[in-house]
Every structure is written in C-alpha cells, then in structure tokens.
Amino acid sequence: MICCSKVIDILWSDPRGKRGCYPNTSRGGGCYFGPDITSRILNKYQLKMLIRSHECKPEGYEICHDGKVITVFSASNYYEEGSNRGAYIRVSSGTPPRFFQYQMTRATCLRPLYQRVNAVESSAIRMLKERMISRKTDLIRVFQLQDCSKSGKLSVGQWAFSMENVLGLNLPWRSLSSRLVTTDKDGNTDYMSSFQDIHIQKPVKEVQSTLIETVYRYRSDLQMIFNVIDSDHSGLISMEEFRSMWKLFTSYYSVCIDDSQLDELAERMDLNKDGSIDFNEFLKAFYVVHKFDKLNKSDTKDA
Known part of the structure; x- marks a missing residue:
C-alpha cells in the first residue's frame, strides 16, 4: 500500500524553474521540484519524459524542464468561465507529442x-x-x-x-x-x-506573414527548444540565444526563414531594449x- 504522505507528494508536487526540492507553500502539501530533480529521476529509472496533471494551466498544457515535463490539464474554465482552456495529449511512437485544446462554457x-x-x-x-x-x-x-x-x-x-x-x-x-x-x-x-x-494578431506589422505563420504553427516546438537553451531557467532569452534557438529549429524542421527577418523581429520584441526577450510573452503575442x-x-x- 502507498502511505498517505506519498499520495500527497504524487498529487501536490509541482515543477518549478528553481533547482532543488523545497516545500510547496501554495498547496500545503507535496513539494516544488526543479529541472535537476527531474533529470535525476528520469535518468535513474531510464525514462524520457514526465507527463503529469493536477495543476491548472491557461492554455490547458505547459512544457518545462528542458522539454522533459509536460503538464496536461483537461478541465477548461476551472476557476471561472474563460479562465483557461482544457487540453489532452496524443503520444505516438516516433513523433513529437501533439496537443489538442478546447474550451466549454457554463451556458x-x-x-x-x-x-x-x-x-x-x-x-x-x-x-x-x-x-x-x-x-x-x-x-x-x-x-x-x-x-x-x-x-x-x-x-x-x-x-x-x-x-x-x-x-x-x-x-x-x-x-x-x-x-x-x-x-x-x-x-x-x-x-x-x-x-x-x-487572423493572427501581428505584433510587428513589418514582419512577413510567412514568419508569423511559422511562429504560430510551431509555437509548442519553439517552447521546447527554448527550454533547452534557457539554461538558467530565467524565462528570458538573449538575442544570441534567440538566434541559436532558431538555428536548431530551422535545421530540424527544414524551415527557411531569412536571418534579417529574425533580427528585425527580435529587435522589435525587445521592448525595453535590454538585449533580452521574455520568451513567453513573445509567444503569447502570436495568438489567433x-x-x-x-x-x-x-x-x-x-x-
């Protein structure tokens, strides 16, 4: 039998960007665990990925810890109508996970x-x-x-x-x-x-529509690549990291995007001109x- 404390740990432990393992103060049970803990557990049991739930996400799912942890939350409108989408995931051998989102209303x-x-x-x-x-x-x-x-x-x-x-x-x-x-x-x-x-909301009018469509179409994949490159888990990506991410992305998916377009887009998305981009905000700018x-x-x- 599994003791009560183990059940609480399984249900109420949540991934976070900070390394280590520390008390989950918002839940009142379980813990917060960082990317280093995820890597250690997956390596120990020779696993590739952790897919978990029990944590509401605005888009119905979230990818973190270098793409090794996926949260899937199927209850749309969990807090109130319009508060979040629901989602489910389809996993097939030899292909990346596919996410399907939906939203129901009280009416x-x-x-x-x-x-x-x-x-x-x-x-x-x-x-x-x-x-x-x-x-x-x-x-x-x-x-x-x-x-x-x-x-x-x-x-x-x-x-x-x-x-x-x-x-x-x-x-x-x-x-x-x-x-x-x-x-x-x-x-x-x-x-x-x-x-x-x-239509796709265009954060930068001058950017070619093909680039905007590419960002929208592959936003989940870009998020996974970003998590790999964002080694300090700050949520911010430098211009150099941005270019490295696109180099990985374009080589893997055989997508041809002109470097000058990327540079222009990155410069315009660096709103406070500090040389870095809040990547989550960057992706949210491209919504339908x-x-x-x-x-x-x-x-x-x-x-």
Missing part, C-alpha cells in the same frame, strides 16, 4: 443535447480555422495555382483538393465547405473567404483572433 453545459453537439462542432471548426490560418500563405499559393483565370473563384472540388494538399488532414472537405468558405449560386467558392473570420467572438458571446447570452 453550453446547461443546453439541450443538440445544442451541446452544435457547440462541440463549432469548437472543432474554430480549431480547424486556426490550422488554416497558420498555413494561410501556403493555401493561397495553391489556390492561385488552381485559379487559372485569376477570378478569385474555385470549384468546391478544386478548393477541397487544395485544402487537403496543404493541410493533409484527411477530412471531408466538400461537406465542410459550407462551414469554411463562401460559395456563390453557381457552386464556386470565393477561396479568400476561407480566412475572413479569423476570431472576429466573430463577440457575436458568438451575444448569441450565447440570448440562447
């Missing part, structure tokens, strides 16, 4: 079954639109290649082919077209309307804005 939980199903479908469409906006440049390129007459229109079949060709999600794109793109009376899609309800959020909230209130 949704009180609705009849058919309305809850509609809300889940809407959430799935939102996530799909986020995937689309993260590949906007690639999608537009393929749309325009299909659009030989330069009319801004494609047949539903051509639009569906382009979506699958770029996103590779094996989805029924023809059926989804009514939720994702505007179609005229002749059955042709206005392919640029695929992006009309959603849904233009119809306010409309949806008013609909929910009226329901």
